[in-house]
Amino acid sequence: MPLDNAPEGKRKFNVVGTRPLRPDGIDKVTGRAKFGADASAPGQLVGRILRSPHAHAIIRKIDTSKAEKLPGVKAVITRDDFPDHTGGSGGLYDTLCNVMAREKAFYEGHAVAAVAATSASIARQALKLIKVDYEVLPHVTDVDEAMKPGAPLLHKDMFTDGVDPKPKKPSNIARRFEFGHGDVEAGFKKADIIVERSFKTEAAHQGYIEPHAALASMGPDGSAELWCCTQGHYMVRDVCSQLLGIDIARLRVTQSEIGGGFGGKTTVFIEPVALALARKANRPVKVVMTREEVFKASGPTASTSIDIKIGVTKDGLITAADGVFRYQGGPFQGCSPAEFGAMSAFAQFHLDNVRAVAYDVVCNRPKTISYRAPGAPMANFAVESVIEELAHKLGMEPIDFRIKNAAREGTKSSYGPVYGPIGLGATLEAAKNHPHFKAPLGPNQGRGMAAGFWFNFGGQSCVTLNIPVDGSITVSVGSPDIGGSRAAMCMMVAEEMGIPYDHVRAIIADTSALGYNDVTDGSRTTFATGMACILAARDAIKKLCARAAATWGIPEDAVKWENGYAKPAGPNAGDFAPLSLKEIAEASPGTGGPIAGHHEFSADGAGVSFATHICDVEVDPETGRSSIVRYTVIQDAGKAVHPSYVEGQFQGGAVQGIGWALNEEYIYGKDGRLQNAGFLDYRIPVCSDLPMIDTQILEIPNPGHPYGVRGVGETSIVPPLAAIANAVANATGVRFTQIPLSPPRVLKGIEEAKKAGGRKAA
Amino acid sequence: MKYERPTTLKAAAQMLAKEKGKAFILAGGTDLLVRLRTGFIEPDLIVDIKDTAGARSIQKTASGFKIGAAVSGAELGENAALKKAWPGVVEAANLIGSKQVQGRCTMTGNLCNASPAADSVPALVAAGAKAVVVGPKGKRTLAVEDVPAGPGRTSLKKGEIIESLILPKRAPKSGDAYLRFIPRTEMDIAVVGVGVNLTLDGKGIVTKARVALGAVAPTVVLVPAAAKAIIGTKLDKAALDALAAACAAACNPIDDKRGTREFRIKVAGVLARRAARIAYKRAGGK
Amino acid sequence: MSGITVNTKINGDPVEFICEADETLLDVLRNRLGLTGAKEGCSTGDCGACSVTVDGRLTCSCLVLGAEAEGRDIGTIEGMAQGEHLHPLQSKFLEHAALQCGICTPGFLVAAKSLLDKNPDPTETEIRFGLAGNLCRCTGYDKIVRAVQDAAKEMRSAKAKSAKTKTAAKKRA
Amino acid sequence: MAKVVLWGSLRPHTGGKAEVEIEARNVQELLARLGDSYPGLQSQIKRGVSVSIDGLIYREGWLQPLKPDSEVFLLPRMTGG
Structure with a gap:
């Protein structure tokens, strides 16, 4: 779908680019909006999940008999209630294993059984009555440890894919990827300065404030309804149907308002469990995760270990860049975003010789799931740290060095x-x-800076636009709205139709109302579903013009649409007074019935996105505590549909990155158990930790969208880790190679540098 | 589980003494409810003492301040006289949790949870505060530092309830301060906490001092050596160095998710210097 | 377990409910009274999404037992707008795009109102510390702080105006 | 013949070649023929790939037409947050 350009250059917009109030706003400021845990059904039961206390254990036997006898317990389920309908392999089977453990519990918090009972306290008691016979196995939670020969093996049949020859022994390394071009060895020979460093980053959680929640009801005939908070209710429908062995058309999923996702709600966790409990009890069941469960059993992102080597000439030209990216993704292959880390790591440079090797590694940690620009922030931290160091070695301003090689x-x-x-x-x-x-x-x-990149993509969207007799418009979309996308959809429809914004309302339709819609992820919604809205509006306009043409008795192609009116086009069309949208809509019952526009497609042509962040940090040299004193985000949005929400994406992503850089981390004990499964010790930034986050929106139109829109949601989390690490390095004279830059780590680095007498790496 | 809300402490003490199962006292509830909700405790009886006489009042007496067991952090912060006399204690109490938690949390609760990281306790210990305890056998008074017996354990006997905390009358030219280290600016548990309370003579020389440390040992510790390091000085560099060294020496911390042993020892000294300087200034020193 | 009968006031209206001893005020509001505006984000008092006022004091309803509500005056997000008139904070949150997903919004509004009730002219730092008990993962707080600043300004000028009108009316009388 | 560029770790399946030429009218045909010519690639194709055609990324789009001189990059299937 090419960019619409007016003959004289850039298209002029009436609605796009303004800042109207969002359609779901009043419900959200008055407490009326219904989120995942806010719905109830008559006769509903409380569902709760029993989770493994062990990081790695064979489940020999599960005895549920006592729990089943407890008065008030209506269903108890285990792996036996999830026969394999997936064919036993691939990602879907792994999802099944994650939803309810089968032969083994792979991490602390892995679901092993679930109950549905008439009250929360009975459900709690019932969980205590379930006896699980575990054979505890050695575990591994660190990515480097997991790769070592002799490490505890998670899967006996995992042989590293992508290496030649195929390994003879199994390991925890699922796959090797390699990207790049040119000849890095030759490139390094041309270099005058080479910097080579190793980095580590800890896992961060998406940290959405709303825990996962699902309300399921399912009859013995397999007809089911599910209400849940998710980034993609069509995905939930398809996956749950397949896991439970029912027809997709029998399951209707309604998406609640969603209290944050950031990638963490792009898969299923409790939804199939709620459905299976409801099926067995033949009553509605509500399952809501506790915060502890969210941390232990829903997806954080990967922890990583990364080596970077970059060579430059004396005049600051990069001759070669090489990297090894080891990402652990929890117990199942293909879950870590290793390949996206490797692909995005050097994307901001013009390189003749570049190589990025990625390893996807399994560990006894929760199954990771996407987190905003999955895989990119860690790789960016490593690469942009080396870039800063090279600039210092060259005696060049880091920004000039970046511009030269951009x-x-x-x-x-x-x-x-x-x-x-x-x-x-x-x-x-x-x-x-x-x-x-x-x-x-x-x-x-x-002061530190970094530039970051994210791919963005389109994907499947299906939109219906209905025009009632008063000429107002309802748009039904199937993309969950996490950050204000309904406002953007209304704006694009209003723009296309040539009517005021507040004549358009957008809703998120349930899965039985529309064709498939991909998950709200990959910064795709405003781009792809937005484009579907534009095209649905164009479809409706065509029909409106046809009605006007029929009314006037002229050919359809002799009618044009302008600013909300059908007008005769050209001198031969005749002289008719323009018909407004309202007039055509009012007459519609007699001119052929209701008027609707549709569009369904798989959108492509999402433009890539870049951002540069600048950050000032103050470090207390006596305690190692870092405070962000100023922060600026500059990012290309293609075209900002609703600038306030674009700024919001810039600011939100930056602050998530700040949290990850400074204090957020998964801390494991020697027993393989998570030590900080709560908001008290998993420290996401609080309001008083931050300054205002300045933003600057640039608009370099994406040629793949009629308005030039690019996705904006993810890129903003990519540069902060590096920008902050560079700022801390510039404040302290010490280069830190591990994230988070927690005070004990920074203080230790400062003290060691003092002893060593100056600059060093920690 | 039963919930009772007696109107006298005596009745409360009787309920607690009589209960055969597990009984807990509820004042602010900001820790109790967390433990209850996470399944860490399963009480048979909860006795809410907020309606007992004097539980929610701050009385200024001839010998100092008497603070009821259920007085919230926010109420402490709103009491101008108390804040003027014991700014360090009030600041410490006001560091517990968010504004939401401040509306409920109490210093007595903070003390009775017996967490080594409790914010108000080092400040209370430095202040020389006392706890008035009511029990089946009558009243007794003990020093605040004698209440915690170990992490999560107190020296209180079954049926005993702290009725109030007593802060002594302020001597002239005195000041106190409490500082803690947390990685964020709010909403954290102290990685290290330091309370300093001191009195000066007319020349600005420290004549009396008490220094207490939190989160560096199984209980909050009073460090006489640290006090000794600054008594007789004007907090010159040498005195502050000696103070920091004494504090570091008194630390016996653990490595945990909140910080390393090494970090805690180092930062205890840093905070002691900073807190001492603030207390000194508040006492009128220059 | 036998239920406890509790008489309380919620948003000014008398309410009677029965709850178990171990139920929190948040449980009662959400599950027994259908007031789902207060959200459960952590149940440990760390996220502020369940903020309410008890006798005018801001608190996390997950840290209060339902039984404790006896004789108290509870304020929730549902009581913030007056009829069809939004509170200035609610309007400013919308105007400044101070919410993205909206799950933390009720808690922020209750906390911000409590802050402005006590301090009508807070500095940025006072706002930031006043709202530090409310976690927001979407916005980075920037637009929330600006919305509170703007609402405070509007509330001050509305108060000044009404004071002026009153004085003028007095003079006329 | 469209030029198909493979990421590094797929090259063992093409006898070390980084680029192969495939005659195809669209992406679907290209992937099918690629799998036929180099059976080792089938498991990855089955697992999911995206492609970039002359610089633009197509996550799905199997019917996307190819020009005779199109440059196609095979990419792991895109996901996001």
Whole structure:
């Protein structure tokens, strides 16, 4: 779908680019909006899940007899209630194993049984009555440890894929990927300076404030309804149907308002369990995760270990870049975003010689799931740290070094394709000219920057647009709205139809109302579902014009649509007074019935996205505590449909990155148990930790969208880790190679550097 | 589980003494409810003492301040006289949790949870505060530092309830301060906490001092050596160095999710210096 | 277990309910009274999504037993708008796009109202510390702080205006 | 003949070749013929791939037409947060 350009250049917009109030707003500020846990059904039971206390154990036997006898218990389920309908292999089978453990419990918190009871306290008691006979196995939670020969093996049949020759022994390394072009060895020979460093990052959780919640009801005939908070209710429907062995059409999933996802709600956890309990009890069952369960048993992102080597000439040209990216994704293969880490790591540079090798590794940790730009922030941290260090070694301003080597239109990207028009150079130049960049720094303060990249993609969307007789418009979309996308959908429809924004309402339809819609992820919704809205509006306009043509008795192609009116087009069309949308709608019962527009497609042509972040950090040299004193995000949005929500994405992503960089981490004990499964010790940033987050939206139109829109949601979490690490390095003179930059780590680094007499790496 | 809300402490003490199962006292409930909800405790009886006489009042007496067991952090912060006399204690109490938690949490509860990381306790110990205990055998008074017996354990006997905390009358030219280290700016448990209380003479020389540390040992510890390090000084660099060294020496912390042993020892000294300087300034020193 | 009968006031209205001793006020509001505006994000008092006021004081309803509500005055998000008029904080949150997913919004509004009731002219730092007990994962807090600043400003000028009108009316009288 | 570029770890399945030429009218045909010519690639194709055609990424789009001189990059199937 090519960009619409007015003959004189950029398209002029009436609604897109303004900042109207969101349609779901009043419900959300008054407490009326219904989220996952806010629904109930008559006769509903409380569902609860029993979870493994062990990081790695064979489940010999599960005895549920006592629990079943407890008065008030209506259903108890285990692995026996989930026969394998998946064919026993692939990602779907792994999802089944994760939803309810089969032969083994692979991590602390892995579901092993569930109950449905008439009250929460009975359900709690029932869980205590279930006896599980475990054979505890050695475990491994660290990615480097898991890769070592002799590490506790999670799967006896896992032989590393993607290496030649095929390994003879099983290991925890599921796959090896390699990307790149040119000849890195030859490139390093041309280098005058080479920096090579190893990095580690800890797992972070998406940290949405709403725990997973599902309300299921299912009859003995297999007809089922599910209400849940998810980023993709069509995905939930398809996966649950397959896991439970029912026809997709029998399961209707309604998406509640969703209290944050950030990638963490792009799979199923409790939904199939709620359905299986409801089937067995033949009563509605509500399952809501506790916060502890959210941390222990829903998806964090990967922890990583990364090596980076980059070579440059004396005048600051990168000759070669090489990296090894080891990501653990929990107990199942293909869950870590290792390949996206490797693909995105060097994407912001114009490189003749580049190689990125990724390893997907399994560990006794929860099954990881996407987290905002999956895999990219960790890789970016490693690469942009080395870039900063190289700039210092070259005696070059880091920003000039980045500009000199920046990818541009026509650059062959590090992951393969050649870039079209991209905004990286523009964000770097804007950063250089930003007042923040020149502002003076106080004592113990340092400034850091980093540029980051995310792919973005489109995917499947299906939209229906209905026009009632008063000429107002309802748009039904199937993409869950996490951050205000309904407002963006209404705006694009209003823009296309030439009517005011508040004449359009958007709803998220349930799975029986529309064709398949992909999950709200990959920064795809405003781009892809938005484009479907535009095309559905164009479809409706065609029909409106046809009605006007029929009314006037002229050919359909002699009618054009302009600012909400059908008008005769051209001198031969005749002279008719324009018909408004309202007039055509009012007459519709007599001119052929209701008027609707549709569009369904798989959107492609999502433009890649770049951002540059600048950050000032103050480090207390006596305690190692870092405070963010100023932060600026500059990002290309293609076209900002609702600038406030675009800014919100920039700010939210940056702050999640700040949390990850400074304090958020999964802390495991020697027993393989998570030590900090709560908001008290899993420290996401609080309001008083932060300054205002300045934003600058650049608009370099995406040629793949009629308005030039690019996805904006994910890129903003990519640069913060590196920007902050660079700022801390500049404030302390110590280069830190581990995330998070927690005070004990930073203080230790400072103390060791003091002893060593100056700059060093920690 | 039963819930009772007696109107006298005596009745409360009787209920607690009589209960055969597990009984807990509820004042602010900000820890009790968390433990209850996470299944960490399964009480048979909860005795809410908020309606007992004096539980929610702060009385200024000739010998100091008497703070009822159910007085919330927010109420402490709103009492101008108390804040003026014992700014360090009030600040410490106001560091417990968020504004939401401040509306409920109490210093007595903070003390009775017997967490080594309790924020108000080092400040209370430094202040020389006392706890008035009511029990089946009558009243007794004990020093605050004698209440915690270990992590999560107190020296209180079955049926005993702390009725109030007593802060002594403020001597002239005195000041106190409490500082803690947390990685964020709010909503964290102290990784290290330091309470300092001191009195100066006319020349600005420290004549009396008490220093207490939190989160560096199984219980909050009073560090006489730290006090000794600054008594007789004007908090010059050497005195502060000696103070930091004494604090570090008194630390016996563990490595845990909140911080390393090494980090805690180092930061205890850093915070002691900073807290001492604040207390000194508050006492009128320059 | 036998239920406890509790008489309380919620958003000014007398309410009677029966609850178990171990139920929290949050459980009661959500499961017994259908007031689902307060959200359960953690049940440990760390996220503020269940914020309410008890006798005018801000608290997490997950840290209060339902039985404790006896004789108290509870304020929830459902009582914030007056009829069809939104509270200035509610309007400003919408205007400033201070919410993305909206799950934390009721808690933030209750906390922000409590803050402005006590301190009508807070500094940015006071706002940030005043709202530190409410977690938001979407916005990075920037737009929330701006919305509270703007609402405070509007509330102050509305108060000044009404004071002026009153004085003028007095003079006329 | 469209030029298909493979990521590094797929190359063992093409006898070490980083680029192979495939005659195909669209993506679906291309993937089918790629799998026929190099059976080792089938498991990855089954697991899921996205493609970039002349610089634009197509996550699915099996019917996307190819020009005779199109440059196609095979990419792991895209996901996001």
